[in-house]
Amino acid sequence: AQKVTQAQTEISVVEKEDVTLDCVYETRDTTYYLFWYKQPPSGELVFLIRRNSFDEQNEISGRYSWNFQKSTSSFNFTITASQVVDSAVYFCALSEYYLQTGANNLFFGTGTRLTVIP
Amino acid sequence: DVKVTQSSRYLVKRTGEKVFLECVQDMDHENMFWYRQDPGLGLRLIYFSYDVKMKEKGDIPEGYSVSREKKERFSLILESASTNQTSMYLCASSSGGEGTGELFFGEGSRLTVL
Numbered sequence: 351a352q353k354v355t356q357a358q359t360e361i362s363v364v365e366k367e368d369v370t371l372d373c374v375y376e377t378r379d380t381t382y383y384l385f386w387y388k389q390p391p392s393g394e395l396v397f398l399i400r401r402n403s404f405d406e407q408n409e410i411s412g413r414y415s416w417n418f419q420k421s422t423s424s425f426n427f428t429i430t431a432s433q434v435v436d437s438a439v440y441f442c443a444l445s446e447y448y449l450q451t452g453a454n455n456l457f458f459g460t461g462t463r464l465t466v467i468p
Numbered sequence: 469d470v471k472v473t474q475s476s477r478y479l480v481k482r483t484g485e486k487v488f489l490e491c492v493q494d495m496d497h498e499n500m501f502w503y504r505q506d507p508g509l510g511l512r513l514i515y516f517s518y519d520v521k522m523k524e525k526g527d528i529p530e531g532y533s534v535s536r537e538k539k540e541r542f543s544l545i546l547e548s549a550s551t552n553q554t555s556m557y558l559c560a561s562s563s564g565g566e567g568t569g570e571l572f573f574g575e576g577s578r579l580t581v582l
Contacts, residue, residue, distance in 0.1 A: 359508070387571070395558065414579070441510065452501065454562055455526070458573055460510035463547040 352377050356459035361446045363432050364467050366437045371427045373442030379403075383445040384418065384425045385456060390438045398440075401425060432466045439463045471495075474559050474574035481581050487546040489577050491559030498563060501571065502526075502534060505556040514557075517542055549581045553563035 353376040363369045401418050409416045413430045413435040443456040475490035503511040513526030515534040535543045556578050562569040
């Protein structure tokens with residue numbers, strides 16, 4: 351069964367600091383996808399990134415970067431020069447594909463609440 | 469703009485009442501999901517549907533049922549609401565097939581059962 355662990359429950363940083371959110375996963379699948387979602391105070395989850403298990407290249411998008419390491423089953427998320435608007439709950443998720451139905455489900459971690467202090 | 473719309477943002481119901489939570493998506497997605505979000509527990513899957521009239525139990529289906537009569541609509545039903553069903557309910561949809569998996573979420577429905 352899939353499992354996602356986000357050990358950091360809450361993190362507070364001062365604006366402009368860098369912050370890394372950790373995500374460790376467990377799966378027996380050889381092909382899988384990892385995701386990060388952001389949930390701002392408004393409540394709607396916003397998709398940030400999807401990473402294929404065969405692609406271990408790190409990715410950078412503006413102030414966001416992701417470090418995928420298959421050897422340690424980790425998919426960590428770094429925000430550089432944090433801003434107040436980054437305050438949110440961040441969820442890491444792992445896919446599971448149901449061959450019989452063609453459906454994909456996502457298993458979510460418990461989330462990390464990030465507070466950026468001005 | 470793609471959209472998943474949940475019918476009610478906030479509901480207050482009494483123990484024993486029947487509760488309907490409605491979700492509509494406009495992306496022609498095959499898959500639709502109902503999750504429940506509780507502090508410290510993250511998102512837990514209640515039910516999902518991969519086609520019209522087709523459904524599968526998730527991790528915590530007890531006390532819930534679902535209905536998908538049309539592709540764009542997925543309803544979550546609490547036959548007899550209980551206080552431990554007080555929670556945030558999130559609907560999501562995704563396209564089918566391996567290699568996809570990105571879920572699009574609605575804004576959530578916060579249910580309080582008194």
